[in-house]
Amino acid sequence: MPDAPDPRENGPPVFDAAFRARLGDLFAWRRDVRRFRADPVEEEVLRACLGLAALAPSVGNSQPWRFVRVSDPARRAAVTADFERCNAAARDSYTDARRALYAGLKLAGLKEAPVHLAVFCDGATEAGHGLGRATMPEMLRYSAVAAVHAFWLAARAHGLGVGWVSILEPARITRLLDVPEAWDLVAYLCVGRPQEEHADPELVRHGWQARAPESAHLHER
Numbered sequence: 001m002p003d004a005p006d007p008r009e010n011g012p013p014v015f016d017a018a019f020r021a022r023l024g025d026l027f028a029w030r031r032d033v034r035r036f037r038a039d040p041v042e043e044e045v046l047r048a049c050l051g052l053a054a055l056a057p058s059v060g061n062s063q064p065w066r067f068v069r070v071s072d073p074a075r076r077a078a079v080t081a082d083f084e085r086c087n088a089a090a091r092d093s094y095t096d097a098r099r100a101l102y103a104g105l106k107l108a109g110l111k112e113a114p115v116h117l118a119v120f121c122d123g124a125t126e127a128g129h130g131l132g133r134a135t136m137p138e139m140l141r142y143s144a145v146a147a148v149h150a151f152w153l154a155a156r157a158h159g160l161g162v163g164w165v166s167i168l169e170p171a172r173i174t175r176l177l178d179v180p181e182a183w184d185l186v187a188y189l190c191v192g193r194p195q196e197e198h199a200d201p202e203l204v205r206h207g208w209q210a211r212a213p214e215s216a217h218l219h220e221r
């Protein structure tokens with residue numbers, strides 16, 4: 001079969017009002033997902049989303065993101081156990097009503113998600129030749145975050161849900177996954193088809209944290 005034509009050959013596309021409306025839908029309907037269906041994710045869909053994530057911006061064009069698919073059942077179980085330990089400790093750091101509220105939240109879908117992706121930032125990469133990192137070295141990790149967000153949106157556009165799990169001990173996860181020491185854990189992602197679709201975040205729905213008004217974080221000088 002011949003390759004599909006490259007859309008970039010015809011010059012820059014026109015993003016019209018209809019496209020912007022659909023893009024708005026994508027942003028509004030991207031969710032952090034913790035309830036997954038068990039059916040597997042097709043390899044080509046996962047690859048397409050990873051391909052789009054790789055178009056993310058990065059400091060000095062360093063592209064420091066490293067995606068690790070965790071398929072080994074023993075490793076997945078160990079990550080889940082680490083989450084349960086860290087989640088219990090986090091719960092116990094709250095008191096009274098907030099603690100009860102926390103205990104009622106579902107904060108990961110590690111057991112159900114067909115795909116686990118650990119995302120690391122390669123702190124030893126020479127790509128980018130240090131540009132943009134001299135005074136703000138954290139930019140390398142921020143670049144990996146940009147790729148995670150791109151993956152999140154791409155996945156949503158392909159009918160997949162993504163749940164970001166950060167209630168983990170990063171050093172333990174890094175050891176468990178046997179990756180180079182210079183790789184820092186940035187995100188642990190559960191990926192699969194969502195059981196439910198919602199226009200509002202789960203933490204809003206369950207009374208943990210409301211959304212701020214859109215203008216709340218714009219300051220003028």
Ligand SMILES: Cc1cc2nc3c(=O)[nH]c(=O)nc-3n(C[C@H](O)[C@H](O)[C@H](O)COP(=O)(O)O)c2cc1C
Pocket residue numbers: 030031032033034106107108164165166167200201202203204
């Ligand atoms: C850096 C980062 C870490 C997160 N870690 C967790 C987590 O450990 N568990 C969880 O349930 N949600 C986690 N989330 C998802 C947020 O709770 C979620 O994005 C937020 O409540 C807004 O909901 P929405 O993504 O559905 O819009 C994380 C999100 C980000 C950006």
